[in-house]
Amino acid sequence: MSGGTVSRRRRFTVPDRAYRFALAAAAALFAALLVAFVTAMAIQAVPAFSTLGASFLWGTVWDPYHNIFGLLPFIVGTLETTAIALFLAVPIGIGTALALAYLVPNGLRAPLSTTVELLAAVPSVVYGLWGLVVVAPFFAVHVEPTLTSLFGWTGLFAGPNQGVGLLLAGVILFIMVLPTLVAISRDVLAAVPREQVEGAMAVGATRWQVLWRVVVPGARTGLLGAFTLATGRALGETVAVALVIGNSAHLATSLKANAATIPSLIVSSFGEATGTQLNVLFAAALVLLVVGIAVNALGRFFVRSVKRSGAASVAVA
Amino acid sequence: MSVTTLDPPEDPVLARRAAIQLAATSSLRRRKAYSTAGIWVCRAFLLIAVIPLLGVILYVVSKGLPAWNVDFFTQVTKPEGIPNGGIKNAIVGSLIIDGIAVAFSVPFGVVGGLFLAESDGRIAGGVRLMADVLTGVPSITIGIFGYIVWVKNVGSYSGLAGAFAISIVMIPVIMRAAETALRGVPGTLSEAALSLGARKFTIARRVVVPAALPGLITGVLLAVARGAGETAPLLFTAFGNQFLQTNPTKPMETMPHTIYTYSSQPYADLVQIAWGTALLLMLVILVLNVGSRLIAARLGRERG
Amino acid sequence: MNDPIVAPIENRGVSLTTQEVLVETGNDTPCVMRLEDVSVSFDGRAAVRGITLDVRQGEVTALIGPSGSGKTTLLRALNRMHDIERSAVVTGHILLGDTDVYARSTDPTLIRARVGMVFQRPNPFPTMTIYENVVSGLRFSGVRNRSLLEEAAESALIAAALWDSVKDRLKSHASTLSGGEQQRLCIARALAVEPEVLLMDEPTSALDPIATKRIEELVVELKDRVTIIIVTHNMQQAMRVSDRCAFLLMGDDKSGELIEFGPTAKLFSEPTDPRTLDYVNGRFG
Numbered sequence: 001m002s003g004g005t006v007s008r009r010r011r012f013t014v015p016d017r018a019y020r021f022a023l024a025a026a027a028a029l030f031a032a033l034l035v036a037f038v039t040a041m042a043i044q045a046v047p048a049f050s051t052l053g054a055s056f057l058w059g060t061v062w063d064p065y066h067n068i069f070g071l072l073p074f075i076v077g078t079l080e081t082t083a084i085a086l087f088l089a090v091p092i093g094i095g096t097a098l099a100l101a102y103l104v105p106n107g108l109r110a111p112l113s114t115t116v117e118l119l120a121a122v123p124s125v126v127y128g129l130w131g132l133v134v135v136a137p138f139f140a141v142h143v144e145p146t147l148t149s150l151f152g153w154t155g156l157f158a159g160p161n162q163g164v165g166l167l168l169a170g171v172i173l174f175i176m177v178l179p180t181l182v183a184i185s186r187d188v189l190a191a192v193p194r195e196q197v198e199g200a201m202a203v204g205a206t207r208w209q210v211l212w213r214v215v216v217p218g219a220r221t222g223l224l225g226a227f228t229l230a231t232g233r234a235l236g237e238t239v240a241v242a243l244v245i246g247n248s249a250h251l252a253t254s255l256k257a258n259a260a261t262i263p264s265l266i267v268s269s270f271g272e273a274t275g276t277q278l279n280v281l282f283a284a285a286l287v288l289l290v291v292g293i294a295v296n297a298l299g300r301f302f303v304r305s306v307k308r309s310g311a312a313s314v315a316v317a
Numbered sequence: 318m319s320v321t322t323l324d325p326p327e328d329p330v331l332a333r334r335a336a337i338q339l340a341a342t343s344s345l346r347r348r349k350a351y352s353t354a355g356i357w358v359c360r361a362f363l364l365i366a367v368i369p370l371l372g373v374i375l376y377v378v379s380k381g382l383p384a385w386n387v388d389f390f391t392q393v394t395k396p397e398g399i400p401n402g403g404i405k406n407a408i409v410g411s412l413i414i415d416g417i418a419v420a421f422s423v424p425f426g427v428v429g430g431l432f433l434a435e436s437d438g439r440i441a442g443g444v445r446l447m448a449d450v451l452t453g454v455p456s457i458t459i460g461i462f463g464y465i466v467w468v469k470n471v472g473s474y475s476g477l478a479g480a481f482a483i484s485i486v487m488i489p490v491i492m493r494a495a496e497t498a499l500r501g502v503p504g505t506l507s508e509a510a511l512s513l514g515a516r517k518f519t520i521a522r523r524v525v526v527p528a529a530l531p532g533l534i535t536g537v538l539l540a541v542a543r544g545a546g547e548t549a550p551l552l553f554t555a556f557g558n559q560f561l562q563t564n565p566t567k568p569m570e571t572m573p574h575t576i577y578t579y580s581s582q583p584y585a586d587l588v589q590i591a592w593g594t595a596l597l598l599m600l601v602i603l604v605l606n607v608g609s610r611l612i613a614a615r616l617g618r619e620r621g
Numbered sequence: 622m623n624d625p626i627v628a629p630i631e632n633r634g635v636s637l638t639t640q641e642v643l644v645e646t647g648n649d650t651p652c653v654m655r656l657e658d659v660s661v662s663f664d665g666r667a668a669v670r671g672i673t674l675d676v677r678q679g680e681v682t683a684l685i686g687p688s689g690s691g692k693t694t695l696l697r698a699l700n701r702m703h704d705i706e707r708s709a710v711v712t713g714h715i716l717l718g719d720t721d722v723y724a725r726s727t728d729p730t731l732i733r734a735r736v737g738m739v740f741q742r743p744n745p746f747p748t749m750t751i752y753e754n755v756v757s758g759l760r761f762s763g764v765r766n767r768s769l770l771e772e773a774a775e776s777a778l779i780a781a782a783l784w785d786s787v788k789d790r791l792k793s794h795a796s797t798l799s800g801g802e803q804q805r806l807c808i809a810r811a812l813a814v815e816p817e818v819l820l821m822d823e824p825t826s827a828l829d830p831i832a833t834k835r836i837e838e839l840v841v842e843l844k845d846r847v848t849i850i851i852v853t854h855n856m857q858q859a860m861r862v863s864d865r866c867a868f869l870l871m872g873d874d875k876s877g878e879l880i881e882f883g884p885t886a887k888l889f890s891e892p893t894d895p896r897t898l899d900y901v902n903g904r905f906g
Binding site: 013014015016018019020022023026027029030036037040041044091093095096099100104112116118124125126127128130132133134175182204207212229237238239263266267270282285288289292296297299300 | 358376456492542577599
């Protein structure tokens, strides 16, 4: 390819081949990074499996002093906090997203959306600080006693009102996953084609019926994606949870109990761990990584399939 | 005026119409009540979603501001009980680590973004998915990875290990933002350049990247905001340091780390330092966020 | 008869004896909808103004005119579709039988159950089955009676000439139908609530000629059951299907006004207004 004929000045340039190669190399390096990520973790985890077999993954007791390593309390803790967070985030998130997409005046839409999105900019550790120093005492004095008196009969509210514990971790986690959930949900809800909304209106639906029976179902794949991504975020959240969950290696059966998650376990014991315990922690990190990748990939797949199909795939022959 | 005889009332259409109208009018009150209730519940949820942000900001400002004094910015962290502590070492450490991370992530991320923007094949799709997935991966695992790769092999915690971990946080964010920004450049520009005989590299360097600059800057600033706030990747890489340390091959203190370690301390003066650091960190992140939007808008406007 | 919320049963009422009905002077077809000086404006700028006409029961009334003349805007005002547009203001009177469509005490959902609409592009609900699509209007209106739903669905699908094609696959999704079938599904959906008026906004413009022909045949078949108001930019279509035509044209102030309104045959062969003549002769539009 001849260079430009406008000027004869020597310009620094790079042949197309080399350029494409450089780009591909960067991409390949990136891919290699991800592969190395998983591999390195796996390599460090292998000794745990060879020493203990796979049973430590569901062992119920974590007692490093006696070399007993059971990850079940932490797996359960992770699932419990995630469940609490999602239990709150799904209705409130979808409701908020519906409001932002359809139920607020045009002028308020952008500022309110931005406000919710700013929640995502707050660092995790600041949520932890706020949760520990401000919200925990509030929980201990006001929230937990009220909930215990109302719902104590379910058996979920046994134990003292400490503030910190499973419930607080779940609530803080809910606040943290909310912005992502709302942002994606709002986009997919707003993307439901206007002709669907009009079609429902024209056939006599009330405003709520239009939203609940046509818009939300019409966006369901995207909403599933938002939900999945929120789950991924909740599963992997480390610092905020570590600060407010109370850090106990026992399987928590009460919402007020101290508990721990896999990330909080790693954070609290990695520093001093050696030998088998260290390998077990690597194994735990590997489990976390693999689950995180799988959930995220799934969520992205759902969200992407919405964008590809243009929100409502109706075959028009 | 003339008179019309009616059809017999057993016309099924009419009978149905009457039944339907009856159902519609008799259920109207109920349906309207549900509609109003549903709508207001959603609006209430919106309010609930906004309250925590206001709460966090309120507390960080009210509790953090009193911590800001001269000592805060000029002294290093002191153990509990010793007065006049500050976070100079944390500020410096954050600057150095995040700076190194940016220096590494931006070129890598932009080039990666160029690759994604120029390719549509399955491989590019795979890389894109990898980038998206990496943005959501638990940050503690990134820290562990940094530990394995850097700390274990080198033998000690270091700022460089921390920078490596933060880069892993930043790179996929920059890549995807760069791709979006680069794809946003109208194809006509590069086609025109191509028809003049320019090489692809030249087109990228002189046409596409400059045109995408607002979006690129936005992406970088947002990535930095994200990376600057991360704690977990730093815990077992940069580790922390009570003293001022400017040598990145040694362990360094960072702002998120200070907040983390001081939050759970039973000493009020240390907790106050945590609030002060939180305020500073949030201010930086806010400035980066707002700044990125402003710069993008400004540059976007200038180009018309 | 004066309660605006309860839909007055139309001229062919449910009384057990024959009933004398007061009708319009000059013609013995009752009027199901009446527009008096209707204007629609957005943000203060009128899109269509000063429209006065009456729609007779059992007829097909066409709104014709070049693009921009406000036909669709006017049509959408009839079932209060502009309610979602905050900047829209509708003035004048629109009467559906005895009901003032825009009275404060009138509920829009009830109006829409009496005045159905079919859109330019078929818009069946993608997450619902064919059956669910057809009965959606009934369900929205609070009808729970299973046999009434099924009866209405079958009747509507037969009227829309779709019953034979879909009766064995009522549980499959709407996306399995072709474009023309989907539009007929939308017609069935609108018919299932037994509206008094059916508004059709260029219903064939997204369809191929064969599907178009079938819909046009349908329109003529349906007019006994439900009064039809159809917007079309296709003059031949208007000639084929409509009994009366309203010709709208955008005036100098960029708002649409009614130029001429009358029986189709007369409007096309001997129009009163020269602008109508120009339009039907294809000199513009």
